[in-house]
Structures are given as C-alpha cells and as structure tokens.
Amino acid sequence: MRRLRDASIRVKLLGLIALSSMLSLLVAGAVMVAYDLVIYKRNSIASATTLAEIVGSISSAALAFGDRKAATEYLGTLRARRDIQCAALYTSSGQLFASYQRSEQNPCVFGAVQKAAALVENDELLVYHGVVERGERLGTVYLRASLDRTARVLRYAATVGAVLVGALLLGLFGSSLMRRSISQPLMEIAGVAQAVTQRRDYSLRAVKRGEDEIGQLTDAINQMLAQAERGAADLKRANERLLSEIEEHLRARDEVSALNATLEQRVAERTQQLEMSNKELQSFSYSVSHDLRTPLRAIEGFSSALLRNHASQLDTRGQDYLQRVRAATQRMSLLIDDLLSLARTARAEMKRREVDLSDLAQKSARELQEAHPERQVEFVIHPELKADADPQLMRVVLDNLLGNAAKFSGKKPDARVEFGHTLHNGSDTFFVRDNGVGFDMNYAGKLFGVFQRLHSSAEFEGTGIGLANVHRVIARHGGTIWADSEPGRGATFFFTLPATPPTGDVHAENHPAGRGQPR
Amino acid sequence: MPKIILLVEDNPDDEELTRMALEQSNIANQLVVAHDGVEALDYLFGTGPFAGQAPPALPTVVLLDLKLPRVDGLEVLQRIRREERTRRLPVVILTSSKEEQDVLDSYGYGANSYIRKPVEFDKFFEATRQLGLYWLVLNEAPTRDQH
Numbered sequence: 001m002r003r004l005r006d007a008s009i010r011v012k013l014l015g016l017i018a019l020s021s022m023l024s025l026l027v028a029g030a031v032m033v034a035y036d037l038v039i040y041k042r043n044s045i046a047s048a049t050t051l052a053e054i055v056g057s058i059s060s061a062a063l064a065f066g067d068r069k070a071a072t073e074y075l076g077t078l079r080a081r082r083d084i085q086c087a088a089l090y091t092s093s094g095q096l097f098a099s100y101q102r103s104e105q106n107p108c109v110f111g112a113v114q115k116a117a118a119l120v121e122n123d124e125l126l127v128y129h130g131v132v133e134r135g136e137r138l139g140t141v142y143l144r145a146s147l148d149r150t151a152r153v154l155r156y157a158a159t160v161g162a163v164l165v166g167a168l169l170l171g172l173f174g175s176s177l178m179r180r181s182i183s184q185p186l187m188e189i190a191g192v193a194q195a196v197t198q199r200r201d202y203s204l205r206a207v208k209r210g211e212d213e214i215g216q217l218t219d220a221i222n223q224m225l226a227q228a229e230r231g232a233a234d235l236k237r238a239n240e241r242l243l244s245e246i247e248e249h250l251r252a253r254d255e256v257s258a259l260n261a262t263l264e265q266r267v268a269e270r271t272q273q274l275e276m277s278n279k280e281l282q283s284f285s286y287s288v289s290h291d292l293r294t295p296l297r298a299i300e301g302f303s304s305a306l307l308r309n310h311a312s313q314l315d316t317r318g319q320d321y322l323q324r325v326r327a328a329t330q331r332m333s334l335l336i337d338d339l340l341s342l343a344r345t346a347r348a349e350m351k352r353r354e355v356d357l358s359d360l361a362q363k364s365a366r367e368l369q370e371a372h373p374e375r376q377v378e379f380v381i382h383p384e385l386k387a388d389a390d391p392q393l394m395r396v397v398l399d400n401l402l403g404n405a406a407k408f409s410g411k412k413p414d415a416r417v418e419f420g421h422t423l424h425n426g427s428d429t430f431f432v433r434d435n436g437v438g439f440d441m442n443y444a445g446k447l448f449g450v451f452q453r454l455h456s457s458a459e460f461e462g463t464g465i466g467l468a469n470v471h472r473v474i475a476r477h478g479g480t481i482w483a484d485s486e487p488g489r490g491a492t493f494f495f496t497l498p499a500t501p502p503t504g505d506v507h508a509e510n511h512p513a514g515r516g517q518p519r
Numbered sequence: 520m521p522k523i524i525l526l527v528e529d530n531p532d533d534e535e536l537t538r539m540a541l542e543q544s545n546i547a548n549q550l551v552v553a554h555d556g557v558e559a560l561d562y563l564f565g566t567g568p569f570a571g572q573a574p575p576a577l578p579t580v581v582l583l584d585l586k587l588p589r590v591d592g593l594e595v596l597q598r599i600r601r602e603e604r605t606r607r608l609p610v611v612i613l614t615s616s617k618e619e620q621d622v623l624d625s626y627g628y629g630a631n632s633y634i635r636k637p638v639e640f641d642k643f644f645e646a647t648r649q650l651g652l653y654w655l656v657l658n659e660a661p662t663r664d665q666h
Contacts, residue, residue, distance in 0.1 A: 286618055290586050293615040297638045298532035304640030305539060326640075333638035 010183045014175045021167040029160035033153055044083075044125055044147055045118045051081070052129035052141040059089055060131050063097060063138045071098035078102075078143075085124070086110070086144040092137050113140050123147050185214045189221055202229035278347065285343045292336055300329040331463075338465035341396065342450070345473050350390045352477075357385040357394060357430065361419045364398045368406050375410035382420040385430065387497040393473045400466040401432040401493050407460055409436025409490065427496055435490040447483055470495075522655055525578035526552045527559040527595065528613075529587050533636070537582070537613075540647035548655060551578065556590025559583075560598055563605055577608060580654040583630075585614040585621055593624055600629040609654055 004012070055074065062070040071089050075098050078084045086108030087100040094113040101108045114128045127143040185207075192206040202225055208218040303325045311319060358381055365379040379402070387394070402417060409415040418433045439447075439454045446452040448471035451464040474481045478498045485491035524541070528534045534552055541550060553559035561567035563577070581599070585592035592612065599605040611632040612625045625633050634650065637643045 286616065290614070290616045293636075293638055294530055294533065297536065297615070297636060297640075297643065298530075300638050301532070301536040301539075301640040301643060304644075305536075330639055 008183065009186060010175050010179050013178055013182070014171055017171045017174065018168055021171065022164055025160055025164055025167065029156060029163075033156045036152070036156070037149055040149070040152065041120065041125075041147070044145065045127070048125050048127045048143050048145050049118055049129060051078075051084070052127045052143050055087065055089075055143070056129055056131035056141045059098075059141070060133045060138055063089060063091070063131055064133065068098050072100070074098075075100035081145075083145045083148070084143060085146050086142070088142040089131075090140040090142065092139050094140075097139060108144065110142070113142070116140070120147065123149055181210075182214060185209050185218065189214075189218060192225075193221070196225065196228075200232070202226075202232050281343065281347065285340050288336060288340060293333065296329050296333055296336075300326055300333075303329070335463050335465070338463045338469070342465055342469045342472065345393055345396055345469050345476075348390075348393065350393065350476060352388050352390055355387055355389045355391045355394055357387055357389075357398070358383050358419070360391065360395050361385075361398050361402060364395065364402050365417075367399075368403055372406065372410065375406055375415065376413065377406045377410055377415040377417055379406075380416065380418040380420075382418075385419070385421050387428075387430070388499050389477055389497050390473075393476070397470045397473050397495070398432075400470045404462075404466060405432050405434035405436065405491070405493075407436075407462070408438075408455070409434040412436065422494075424494060424496070428499075429494050429496050431492050431494045433490065433492040438485040438487050438489050438491045440487055441485060444483060444485070448481070523549045523551055523576060523578040524651075524655070525559065525562065525581045526550055527554075527556070527581065527583045527587065527592065528552060529554050529584065533584070536640070536643065537647060540644045541651055543644065544648035544651055546648075546651035546655060548579070548651075555588040556592065556595040559595050560590065563599065563608075564602065577605065579660055580609045580611060580658075582611050582613045582650075585612060585616060585625070593621075593628060596625065596628045596630060609658065609660060611650060611654065613650075 007015075055078070059071050059074045062068075062074065075087050075089065078087050078100055079102065082102075084100075085102050085106060088108075088110050089097040089099075090113045091097050096110050099108070099110055114126075116128050116130045118125065118127045120126075123146065125143075125145045125147055127141075127145070129141045129143075131138045131141055189206045192204050196202060196204050205222050205225060206218045208215050208222075303322045306314070307319060307322050307326075314322070361379075361381045365381065369375075369377070369379075398419070402419065405417040406415070409417060412435065414435070416435050418431075420431055420433075422429050422431055437455070443454050446454065448467050449464075450468040452468075453462060453464040455462075471481055474495050474497070479496040481493065481495040483491055483493045524546075526534065526537055528537065538550060541548070551562065553562055557567070559581070561569050583592045583595060587595070592614070596610055596612075599608055599610060609631045610629070611634060612621075612630045613634050613636060614621070615636050617635040622633050632650075634646055637646060
C-alpha cells in the first residue's frame with residue numbers, strides 16, 4: 001500500500017492504464033474465446049457429421065455387400081484428418097463391421113451402437129450417423145474426434161498476452177507524453193514550493209501551462225503564494241515596527257540609566273560637598289571654640305593682672321577702661337559660646353524618645369536659681385508633661401525659655417515663671433509664661449532671628465542667639481513656636497512637638513523673621 | 520627635691536597667664552614649659568636636645584594643651600600612656616576647647632582630668648589654684664618603686 005502511495009503519479013497513471021487495458025482485453029478475450037468455443041463446437045459437430053455422412057455414403061456399398069476389407073480401407077482414409085481418433089462402422093443389427101484407430105497409445109473402445117446423435121464428452125466429439133440407402137438403413141457410422149479446445153484456448157491466451165504486451169508498450173509511450181503534460185507541471189509546482197520553503201521567497205510563481213486541473217492547481221498555488229507574500233510583508237513590517245519600538249525602548253532605558261548614573265553621581269557629589277561643608281563647619285566651630293578664645297583669654301587675663309597688680313599706677317579712668325575691656329571680652333566669650341551652641345543644635349544628631357519635659361524643666365529651673373541667687377523667681381512647673389523629642393535639644397529649649405522668662409521677670413518682686421500644657425487649635429501645645437516686662441508684638445517677627453534683641457543689653461544681658469537656637473530645635477522636631485505678649489504684662493511662648501516626626505530632618509520651614517504667633 | 524610641673528603650651532600668653540596664676544597661688548614648684556608635643560616628649564623620654572643627659576626627674580603632673588604644633592596633645596597623651604616609664608604619670612588636659620569629642624578622646628586615652636581654660640581671669644586663676652592644690656598637695660602620686 002505504502003509503495004503504491006509513494007509511487008509517482010506517472011507510475012500510478014501507467015498502472016491505471018495498464019490495469020484497465022488488461023482488464024478490458026481479458027474480458028474481450030474471454031468473451032471471444034467463449035464465443036469461438038461455441039462456434040468451434042458447432043462447426044466441429046457439423047464438420048464431423050458431414051464427414052460421417054461422406055464416410056457412410058462411401059461405405060454403404062461395402063456395408064451392403066459385407067465387404068469388410070473395403071470398409072476398413074475407406075475408414076483408413078480418415079488418417080488424413082488428425083482430429084479423428086477413432087472411427088467405426090456398425091451393421092444395422094448393431095454389430096461392429098469395420099474400425100479405425102489413429103494411435104495405439106490411445107486405444108478406442110467400441111461400445112454398443114447409439115442412435116444417431118452428436119455429443120461432446122471429455123473434450124471429445126462423438127458422432128453416430130446412420131447409413132441410409134434408398135430409405136433402407138444399412139448401418140451406423142461412428143466417429144470420435146478430439147476437439148482439443150485447451151490448445152485452442154492457450155493459443156488465444158498467447159494472442160491476448162501479446163496484445164497486452166503491445167498495449168503496455170503503448171502505455172509506456174503514452175506515459176512519457178503524460179509526463180510532459182501532467183508530471184512536468186506538477187514537478188514544477190513542487191519545485192516552486194520547495195524553493196519558497198527554502199529561500200522564503202514568496203515572490204516566486206509557478207508557470208501555468210493550461211486550463212486543466214493542474215492549471216487550476218497552479219492558480220491556487222500562485223494565489224496562496226501571493227497571499228503568503230502579502231502576509232510575509234505584513235509580518236515583516238510588523239516585525240520592523242516592533243524592532244524599532246524595542247530599539248526605542250532600549251534607548252529610553254539607556255537614557256534612564258544614564259540619567260540615573262548622572263543623578264547618582266550628582267547625589268554623590270552633593271553628598272560629598274555636604275560632608276565637606278559639614279566638616280568645614282566642624283573645624284570652623286572647633287577653631288572658634290579654641291582659637292578665638294585664646295586671645296580673648298589673654299586680653300582678659302592681662303587686663304585683670306593690670307587691675308590686680310598695677311592698679312596703683314592707673315587713675316580711676318584708666319581702671320574703668322580696663323574694666324570695660326574685661327566686660328567686652330567676657331561678652332565676646334559668651335557670644336562665642338552661644339554661637340557654638342547654635343551650630344551644635346543645627347548639626348547634632350536627633351535621637352527622639354519619650355522625654356519627661358517636667359523633669360527637664362525642674363533641673364533647668366534649679367540651675368537657674370543657683371546661677372542667679374539674686375533673682376526672686378517662683379517656678380511653677382506642671383507635672384507629667386511628656387513629649388517625643390531629643391532630651392539634650394529639649395534641654396537647650398527649656399534652658400533658654402525658662403532663662404529668658406526668669407531674666408525678664410526677675411526684677412519684679414513677685415516674679416512667676418510657669419511651664420505647662422494647653423490645647424491650641426486642637427493640638428498639644430506647651431507654654432512658658434512669665435509676668436515680666438513683656439515686649440511689643442510689633443516686633444514679634446524679630447524674636448527668633450539670630451542677634452535680634454528687643455531689649456538693650458544694658459537693661460538685660462544676652463546675646464540674641466538663645467531664641468534662634470530654640471526655634472531651630474523646635475523646627476528640627478517638626479514643631480512650631482510663637483509668642484504672645486504685651487509690654488509690662490509678661491510674655492508667653494508656645495511650642496508644639498508633633499508626635500510623628502517628619503521623615504527628613506527639615507530645618508525651619510518657617511523663617512524666624514516675619515512671624516509672631518499664628519492666630 | 521621640688522616637685523616639677525610640666526606645662527605643654529604653645530601660646531606664650533597662656534604660658535604667662537598660667538605662670539602668673541601659679542605664682543599667685545603660692546605654688547612654689549618648678550615649672551617646665553614645653554612649647555609643642557615634640558618638645559614635651561623629648562623632655563619626658565630624654566630624646567632630641569635632651570639626649571645623652573641623665574633622664575630628668577618625671578614631673579608630678581603634666582598640664583597638657585590639646586592644640587599643639589607638630590605633635591598634638593592627644594598624641595602626646597597616647598605616647599605617655601604607651602611608655603612604661605610614664606604610664607602612670609598624672610596628665611591634666613588644660614585647653615580652650617570643650618568639644619565633646621575632645622573630652623571623650625582625652626579620657627579615652629587615659630587623661631586624669633579635663634579642664635577648660637575659662638576666659639575670665641578670675642575663674643582661670645581659681646581653676647589653676649585648685650588644680651595645683653589638688654595634684655601637688657592633696658593627690659598622692661605613684662612612687663618610683665611602684666613602676
């Protein structure tokens with residue numbers, strides 16, 4: 001089956017032609033043979049009957065006269081007919097009169113006489129024919145002839161075979177013609193298909209040679225190729241578009257990463273710059289704290305030594321000048337200390353935790369009282385005031401606020417400084433209140449600026465740095481600070497410390513200048 | 520034998536002020552002044568200009584400034600603590616700075632005390648007086664035998 005399927009169309013067609021012609025030839029041959037056999041049989045019977053008639057008429061005299069010898073001679077003439085195997089003459093009484101036998105190998109059996117008839121038996125024709133002379137039956141002629149139909153059929157078969165061979169040869173010749181008209185175009189189509197597959201060249205077309213089925217096939221294949229070509233072109237375009245999109249995407253990504261790299265580099269540079277300026281700031285404050293103080297100490301020290309050991313050589317005025325030199329240097333020293341403290345609160349690392357502000361305020365108040373025993377100030381500190389804050393920085397805040405409050409109320413006989421908690425617009429707010437000299441709210445905007453003072457240093461000592469420092473600490477905690485006052489009726493400073501610290505360590509988002517209280 | 524105070528101080532003003540304060544506090548000790556870290560180490564270990572001499576008696580106390588030319592105070596302190604001869608020598612840091620890092624480093628390297636020179640002479644005088652009184656009179660220095 002497989003071999004048949006794999007065989008080329010040419011072979012298949014050839015096979016088909018051979019098979020059909022063979023079949024028709026066989027059928028035709030068989031019919032012819034059958035017909036011939038019938039005719040042959042009829043002819044043979046007729047011929048044998050005629051022969052029996054002739055033999056009967058020749059032998060009638062011999063039969064009538066009982067001349068067996070003549071009768072045997074007459075029968076012997078039958079030797080000329082090769083098909084006659086046996087012959088006999090019977091008398092009218094049915095007795096064998098004369099006989100003939102063609103070959104000893106095939107002995108004849110002469111049985112009893114039959115009535116006149118011709119019958120076929122074992123491929124042999126038996127003829128019984130009556131010998132009649134003037135209406136008198138003299139006897140019977142018996143002939144046995146070999147029909148030999150097998151040989152005749154074989155001859156026929158040989159003929160048919162020869163015709164078949166001729167037909168096959170003709171078929172072969174026809175197939176070579178067919179090859180030109182069927183196989184060739186098919187092979188061409190196959191070649192085109194193969195080329196398309198191998199080269200992916202959809203522009204190839206099969207050549208059409210006619211309007212037959214192969215022509216239709218060619219058309220179909222060409223249409224398919226055209227469609228494939230269009231599809232391939234579409235695919236190619238889509239691919240190119242996709243490719244360009246990918247390229248663009250990659251380019252964008254490269255740009256982003258390049259940007260990122262520059263950004264990182266810039267961040268690194270800025271960080272380095274920041275670190276450097278931080279270092280510079282540190283070495284600056286170190287120098288300030290060390291180098292600026294040394295000459296101050298010399299000025300102070302030698303002025304003191306002059307006053308102490310050489311006062312007699314100076315008049316009162318000279319001594320006063322030296323005192324002024326000393327006071328100025330001491331003030332300078334205070335300024336340096338406060339400036340350093342300001343720098344420290346700006347750069348100190350914040351460590352927020354729960355802080356007992358009441359406790360811090362108590363300590364601060366105690367130290368203030370020790371430092372200024374001349375002041376009669378009552379400190380009222382509300383208990384259990386707690387906040388999420390850096391304790392050291394909060395100590396700076398409370399030292400400054402309580403110190404200021406005590407300073408500006410300390411000259412009154414009933415000075416009172418209160419540290420407590422209140423709600424302002426629903427937010428937890430701490431306050432430091434005094435009943436001191438207070439200040440004009442018109443100048444409230446200057447309160448938290450560096451070196452800003454609302455009172456003369458002759459009236460109240462101070463450097464103008466303390467509140468700037470306080471503002472900075474509160475801002476670093478994400479809180480706000482403001483004040484409320486009236487000259488002669490004391491001042492209150494409010495500040496908030498939000499529980500949730502801001503993510504960054506943002507410095508004073510509200511500049512000290514230009515703000516008093518948010519009301 | 521008078522007790523020796525080694526003052527390591529590069530500033531002549533501070534040197535004079537210290538000398539003045541000690542004198543006025545009636546601390547009659549021999550004041551040896553080294554003007555930088557190298558000089559102080561040479562004096563203590565008998566090197567440099569002091570080489571070849573018999574090693575000088577160790578001072579009772581070293582008053583050490585931190586900011587010094589060439590070799591700074593903290594390094595001098597480290598050297599003093601590293602050498603067997605001077606390991607137990609009382610060293611008082613006497614400096615202008617009160618930077619937290621300086622204070623921490625000084626105690627970390629084994630300073631016995633840290634004093635910030637006050638700008639006010641009265642306070643400086645008082646500090647120097649108390650210093651002298653404490654280290655030269657009250658304090659028992661380790662004897663040579665204990666070395």
